[in-house]
Amino acid sequence: MQDHLLADLRRRLQEEEAQRLSPLACLSRAAVRRRPDPLAEQGHRLPFAVDADRVLHSLAYTRYIDKTQVFSLVDNDQISHRVLHVQLVSKIARGLGRLLRLNEDLIEAIALAHDLGHPPFGHDGEKFLDRKCREHGISPFLHNLQSVHFLERLERGGRGLNLSLQVLDGVLTHDGELHTVRLTPQRDKDFAALDAEMVAKRQDPSMELTPMTLEGCLVRVADTIAYVGRDLEDAILLGLVSRDMLPEVVRRVLGESNGTIVYRLVEDLTANSLEQDHISFSPPVAQALGRLKEFNLVNIYTNPSIKTEHPKISAAFDLLFDTYLQDLRRERRGSPVYRDFLDRMDENYKIETSPPEVVRDFLAGMTDDFFLKRHAELVSPLRLPDKLNVPHIVKN
Known part of the structure; x- marks a missing residue:
């Protein structure tokens, strides 16, 4: 009797999702996995919600709590760590997904998992570990590839979490450091394509990959929205930069604080992506965002004063x-x-x-x-x- 009630509830949730979401969204019934998975295919939770729960309860997610975002070995409890960044990406992306009528469960699963492969000490640690990998004749180290590796191979003692293709694809292709004005999903992917992209990315780390869903595209852009202003606030708190150093176009178009920057980016992205088969900013906002990222690169990420250790x-x-x-x-x-x-x-x-x-x-x-x-x-x-x-x- 209980199984029948849960199956009926699941059907109703799928029907409501199909009516509520945009025709461009990825419906939960489209989720595919490498292996049959009765636990993900039955019960009251839809498939991408199952994926989000599996990520949230993974050992790799637990380790987010003490991983560097940008600033390593800083004696200041108010500086962002990786776990806060991931929560901000999830919050911003789900909010945008609600406005654009996309699948919030899929968005949450990708957002929570996207940085699981980061080693200690952030992107600098990634560079150090990459150097050691190359020295010992194994493929270059890239945190997005490692994130997929954790999810597919290292969790549960080597059995992996058996997540859906759409989530793994979003994690692999998130590349938030790239400055992309417009992202259009490349929907014709399967697990063979995912594996081929993993191989190609290892061979050419500069290769740009495109998500297969609008949800994946959205998380990739939300990653940038989440870190670009927050990193600025952290740098101001540490005395590395001041607000009056920001380029004039950034202050005029985006503002001078993280709250204003996030609000204006979200507002512009929503207006330019609603009912469209792409995720994009307007040209003026994209230009200002590019200038802000350049400012952060020069004055924060490559600033010698934070590299002393x-x-x-x-x-x-x-x-x-x-x-x-x-x-x-x-x-x-x-x-x-x-x-x-x-x-x-x-x-x-x-x-x-x-x-x-x-x-x-x-x-x-x-x-x-x-x-x-x-x-x-x-x-x-x-x-x-x-x-x-x-x-x-x-x-x-």
Whole structure:
């Protein structure tokens, strides 16, 4: 009786979705997965809502809490971390999706998952880890590829989350750093196309990929909306820049504060994308946004004053990567790469994954704090007893 009620509820939700959403939206009934998945195909939740829940409850999502957004090793609790950025992307994208009558469940799933592959210390950590990957003959490290890898291969001990193609595609193609004036979805994709794009992106990291849904296009633009003004506020808080340094066109068209910038970008994007098969800004707003991104690049992201500790972080990546690689090759079973990672993975992963790829996956999943603790152990190792002296607990 209960199963019948839930099945009827699911049908009604699908019918309401088809009536409420734009004809250009991706309906939940269009979700496809690599493997049959009864848990995602039955019950009261629609498929993309299932995906969002799986991402939210993943171990990789839990680790967002202590991953750098832009500013590393900054003693200021008000500076953004990765987890806040992801929440802002989800909030902004879902709000836009409601205005454009797109699928908010799909939007949320992509937004929550889009940065899971970021290693510790943000984009700078990505560069350091990429260098080590290339040194050891494995493919370049790109956080969007690693995000898909986490979702498909590393979660659940190597079994993955079996998310829908539409979510994985949105994660792979999010590239929020690119300045794109207009995005039109490339809808004719399947899992073979996803796999081919993964291979092509590894071979040419500069290759631009296009999402298969308007929802994916929207999340990609919302990523930019979420970080461009927030990073400016963080930089002002740290004294790196001031509002009067902003280019005149930025202040005139977008404003000088994150709140105003977000509002004007959302307003303009909505007006230029409503009932259209693309996501776009107007030319004046796109131009001002491009100038703001250029300003941030020069004055924030590449500012030498926030890079003073980066030689040490780079050296720490060298030490951890090379140490754990040697631990794998010499089968040092007490190493953190076994204890905290490889021992939890299934046999297929162990057989199919080379030692440098294992180390890449282990380091990419670390939080900043976990990374620093493992580095401290190697620089000044703690001597642990063979057997921990745990007090005996007497049950009443």
